[in-house]
Amino acid sequence: MNIRYCSIPRQPPPALPADLDADRLNAIVATRFTWLNGTVLHYYFFDGETDGSVIPIPGEETRRWVSWVGGKDQQDVVRESFRAWKDLGIGLEFTEVADRTEAELRIGFQRGGGSFSRVGRSALAVATDQRTMNFGWDLTPPDERSTALHEIGHALGMVHEHQSPFAGIVWDEEAVYANLAGPPNFWPRERTFHNIIRKQDPAEVNGSDWDPQSIMEYPFSPGLILEPERFRAGLFPPGTISETDAAFARRWYPSFGDAEPPRLLPFRSAPLGLDAGAQADFLVVPEATRDYTVATFGESDAVLVLFEEIGGEPRYLTGEDDGGRPGNASVTAHLVKGRRYIVRVRLHSSWGSGQTAVMCW
Template structure:
């Protein structure tokens, strides 16, 4: 209804929203050509395909933090530990993504120092996840993902699927520049300031109102059915007209979501990656966004360097195989610098190591190569 002289009032629906942590602007050299810049931004959070993402559930008595209590002006300490029923929803959601046939692997670990993804269940602190590789910048005693409400009620499995999507590098769908959403901004700010979210204006701006750049998003079309799309009740969206009555995605991985993760994380082939022999350069011949994998089996224990050559921007990661699983050793993203990507590590004779190289972009001759020595 519309009060006299006022605007239509939001229908209270108590929708909990994911509050994605603000991402600092990428630190890239000035003066990059548009194609290079777009390629670097598009791939900045994406893992190398074939990575095993280890996840850990906080379980200690002292795992927790002090949070403000909305509306009370007080604070209290709240644990990060969640029950098995909550953890099982997350486990099942990792499996749902894996069942798409993607090239990423997932392994639960009990040592937080081994985990790229560290998960808490702190109630009252919102649900969120670090975007993709940005999780590597978070200290091992801190969460990279949190669930701020119960995941067991009907429909809440979508929250776990959504946060895992962020952990892959996926962003909020409703902030796509291709969505064409025109907000009733006053109503949005008022709605999110109330229960159950109690968001300040800057959080609403970061997670709802702001639009991404085209190079930031997962594709060139808006997918209202995406698992990365929020639901919105009537009165918040002015355009497109069909969503004035509300936007209610189905809460599952859409076909476009699946296509996106397959583009970045295609199924790994059964063929053995080629051997990278010291002092022998191997041409890459990759298109932008493509990846090549190699194996190193050292004949001597010593320090090795692995590097790319040519006019290119790339990310390179070196793994050691431990019990058949690639474990991260070191990696580097050249971030648009004029020099190439290069990593060094002490490799042991007879051990098996995996090199993964993803090309952001190439210019000039377009000829690129990788070599170890």
């Protein structure tokens, strides 16, 4: 069976102290890719004549320049897939933009370049003239639309289900390597290992133990899986967002109510009182134009992000993740009198007294 597979780019491991407490380490690793809830993810489709790159052509011993630009029919499948995730009632927003420098997610349609996406917040480390997501084949056939849902799942912070250490999958490894080395993937052993055989660290599993029906589960031909026995004849997920997928999205990105977040007033600390993985939001409306600092306090690992409201939409200004460090998250930005700014804080973990707070000054 000729099944095309997504290939996640390699991610460097987080730079964390070697002697970090196991509970802190696990909490940081489990949430390091997820966005702060309430983020507006702007996406851009490459559209320039020079947008493209030279790639090896699968199955051929040649290289050539191939465009990243896709037709409206391909773009529409991706737009529909963003709507499908949003229709779950999650707290993220997806907005298409025409300027690549405004986009957190930059999307190409390079045929032969494989399909892939950066996982969650790791997209922020990619240069603005480069792709964070690519679709390497035609998305318009009904059985290929799942590819767009799958890659957007990665962009939300989801990883491959079949690589969960809790799945209990035992591979016929040589059969897997041989299968992926042939058409239509032509993968070398290292890429097959990274995307299929390799087990995730248990701390990376921030969703279910294993959901064979997940949109993040690859299909597999007969003869590749030895255990569980029922999948020896093949594993064929439906290619739709499963209930477990939806539960993941709603857990990390619950829908927002209409209530305005509380004000964070200068020089007044606001207790957080968060459980691990939970988030608090605050509104800052400066009474003077100047540089302000926003910081967390307490024995904690946290992500702190500052947004400016522009046209009623929060736009990212700056942020810091202090996970694994001895200090606290702190950002400084020039804020303008009367404008509205949103402070979002998500707690990885806390220790000691467990008391945490945030302050603006």
